[in-house]
Amino acid sequence: MDLRKLKYFEAVAEEKxxxxxxxxxxxxxxxxTRQIHQLEEELDVVLxxxxxxGMELxxxxxxxxQEVKNIFALIDQxxxxxxxxxxxxLGRLDIATFGSGILDSIPQVLLAFKKAYPEVSIVLHQMDKGEQIKALRQKRISLGFNRILSPLPDIRSELVTTEALLLAVNTSDSMANMTHVPFDSLRDKPLILYPTSNRPSFVDKIYRLCQLSGFSPVVSQEVGDAVTAVALVASGFGSCIVPESATVLSLPGVIYKPFINAPDESSVDLSCIYRKGDNSPLLKAFLKIVIHYRMQNSKQVVTR
Amino acid sequence: MDLRKLKYFEAVAEEKxxxxxxxxxxxxxxxxTRQIHQLEEELDVVLxxxxxxGMELxxxxxxxxQEVKNIFALIDQxxxxxxxxxxxxLGRLDIATFGSGILDSIPQVLLAFKKAYPEVSIVLHQMDKGEQIKALRQKRISLGFNRILSPLPDIRSELVTTEALLLAVNTSDSMANMTHVPFDSLRDKPLILYPTSNRPSFVDKIYRLCQLSGFSPVVSQEVGDAVTAVALVASGFGSCIVPESATVLSLPGVIYKPFINAPDESSVDLSCIYRKGDNSPLLKAFLKIVIHYRMQNSKQVVTR
DNA sequence: TAGATTGATACCTTTAAGGTATTATTCAGG
DNA sequence: CCTGAATAATACCTTAAAGGTATCAATCTA
Incomplete structure (x- = not known):
């Protein structure tokens, strides 16, 4: 069978x-004439x-x-x-996010991607950093969102956004009516922190900042994700340090305060990570959106 | 696009x-290697x-x-x-039958065809002889069943069966207890007849038989079809001459009597007619079944 | 570092599709 | 009844494209 013959057949059927x-x-x-004969011979059917x-079907x-029409339609499709x-x-993109990272930035990026590539279905997976890297290597996912990164030979990353750290405090707290909180006022204040999963982690960063300010944090409670942490702040368990994007969680009894006198690097990156050799167009498309998002975002910061 | 390339693509995809x-x-x-490159170039996609x-999809x-798999499946189909x-x-066969002809023989032939060619859908149309010939010429039907035929240059026919003529009489009739009815006993007996539609017709045949026996029939009533005729016999309107196959109509008050001393040709043919040039395999298949049916039927007559 | 294995490239051979000239057949019109 | 026009079919040649052989560049492995 040969598509040329089918095309020819269609023409003869049309023109008779x-x-x-x-x-x-x-x-x-x-x-x-010869091609039509060959087609008839091949099928062993008088067409x-x-x-x-002239020629009559x-x-x-x-x-x-009819069948040929369907065949060509299928080929075109x-x-x-x-x-x-x-x-x-077109396709499917498996993306991992971490616990509370799915606030603000990530949905915005996903939304922008969905708008630009409506026929790509995004499948989200909840994974911590260690799992993400494993899943990337096993090709179970193509992308992971993460905050704190250590360089790896087979993993690349692209910065999504940089967020300032804020302090979430209870309205009854003494710092509640300050406009800015000096970082070292956290000394002796009970802090809600996260368990250290895969180093380097967000917690490591907080410990280092405290260390740079010359104290060790007092841990009141460890919780798995930022949403729970803020909920505990609301009920008076203590304060917690969150990225700026957590402010979308507006719980009664919680207010967010920027730091002053914080050590350098008192901001935290959100990046997405992917396999080094991955040249999939889906990934490229997604990274394009990520970079576009970052540009637009930093512009906004500048013009503010 | 070229099916050879698709076959090659499948092989490489399979073997990697x-x-x-x-x-x-x-x-x-x-x-x-070259064909795969050409395919990629034609699609403008890295496959x-x-x-x-080796090669990795x-x-x-x-x-x-997946799409290629579907394409080949469709081509095979x-x-x-x-x-x-x-x-x-496989296909559709439009067949015409006349009023009461749809008794006995025709259903048997259709059933035999349906059994042998289950994927051919038969569409039946009710038409008298004149309409059948018109419909054949316009290719609205491929076959018509009929009794009395005049030869036409563009229409061929194939005999289905030959049936004796019987007299349907009411049980109260004087002839009801005879085993055989002499044909000329119809003289002066009221007969239920059919209107003459297209000559030569079944009625013409009856008139000729009467003429050969030396009398003219007394017409009590004209009706459109044999079923109605037999129904009238049941209610005492008179007798009527029917083909043997009408005996499948067993109405209370009606008995069927064979003739004796009938003129020659006191039997009637059932034939099917078709276009002379029609070499459609559907028609050929149907005629094969018709001939088979006739053979089997005449054998039964012989062995009886 | 040497050897083996991968796909890619260069160049020639062969197959099959396309072109030109012609034929057989059928139908229409004189 | 014959002639001419139109149809698809056939014979034979030309051309384009697929296939084969030899070889190369790149990469991994021992």
Whole structure:
């Protein structure tokens, strides 16, 4: 079977005339006659009745014509879909997020991507950093969102946004009516912290900042994610340090305060990580959106 | 696009290795490399990632592989269906029957055909002879069942069965307890007859038989079809002459009597008619069943 | 570092599709 | 009844494209 023959068949079926069909196909009549004969021989079916006026489809030919139409439609569809997939406009993207990272920035990036590439289905997975790296290597995911990174030979990363750290305090706290909180006022204040999972972690960062300010934090409670932490702040368990994006959690009894006199690097990055060799167009498309988001975001910061 | 390329693509996708795939396809490696490159160029999509270990499908390639599988399945299906249609095993057959002809023989033939060619859908149309011939010429039907035929240049016919003529009489009739009815006893007996639609007709035949016996029939009533006629016999309107197959109508008050001393040709043919030039495999298949039916039927008559 | 294995490239051979000239057949019109 | 026009079919040649052989560049492995 040969698509050329099918195309030729379609033309003859349409024109009911070998000569005219040949002209339409920009070939001469004899080769077309031959191709039609070969097709009939291959199928072992008479597709046309030859009359002195031209070619007339048999019932079997009529049926075959429909089938051929479907075949070409399917081929066109296959081509189109494959090309879309090749441009990263169609497919499935498995993305990992960490516990409370799914606040503010990540949804915004995902939304922007969804808008630009509506035919890509995004599947989200909850994973901590260690799991993300494992899943990346096993190709179970193509992307992971993370905060604190250590360089790895087979993993690349792209910065999404940089967020200031804020202190979430209870409204009954003595610091509640300050506009800015000096970082070292955290000395002796009970802090809600997170367990250290995979180093380097967000907790490590907080410990280092305290160390730079010359004290060790007093841990009142360890919780798994920022949402729980803020909830505990609301009920008076203590304060906690959160990235700026956590302010979307507006719980009664909680207010967020910026630091003053904080050591350098009192901000935290949000990055996405991916396999080094991955040249999938889906990944490229996503990174393009990430970079666009970062640009737009930093511009906003500048113009503020 | 070219099915050869798709076949080659499938092989490489399966083997993940150009060399092995080439061996499987019984060609050498370089042309296969070239074909894959051409396919990628034509689609403008990278289908494989080349590694030192072999070829690895990209996401787009993976999708294309599915599509290609569907394409080949559709082509196979198209081929199969067309071949069936070419052998008359698939399709639609429009058949005309006349009023009461749809008794006994015709259903048996249709049933036999349905059994032998289950994938052919038969569409029945009620038409008298004149309409049948018109519909045949306009190709609205491919076959018509009929009794009395006049030869036409563009219409062929095939005998289905020959039936004796019987007299349907009311049980109260004086002839009811005869085993055989002399034909000329119909003289002066009221007969239920049919209107003459297209000559030569069944009525013409009856008139001729009467004429040969030396009398003219007394018409008590004209009715459109044999079923109505027999119903009138049941209620005492008179007698009527019917083909043997009408005996399947067993109405209370009606008994069927064979003739004796009837003129020659006191039997009537059931034939099917079709276009002279029609070489459709569906028609051929149907005629084969018709001839088979006739053979089997005449054998039964002989062995009786 | 040497050898083996991968896909890619260069160049020639062979197959099959396309072109030109012609034929057989059928139908329409004189 | 014959002639001419139109149809698809056939014979034979030309051309384009697929296939084969030899070889290369790159990468991993021992």
């Amino acid at each position: 005339h070998i000569g005219r069909a040949a002209k339409l196909l920009h070939i001469s009549q004899p080769p077309l 046309f009745n030859r009359t002195p006026k 048999t019932d079997a030919g009529e049926l075959f014509r 296959a081509t189109e879909r494959t090309q879309k997939a090749g441009r990263g406009e | 290795h150009i060399g092995r795939a080439a061996k499987l396809l019984h060609i050498s490696q370089p042309p296969l 494989f990632n080349r590694t030192p270990k 990209t996401d787009a390639g993976e999708l294309f592989r 198209a081929t199969e269906r067309t071949q069936k249609a070419g052998r008359g095993e």
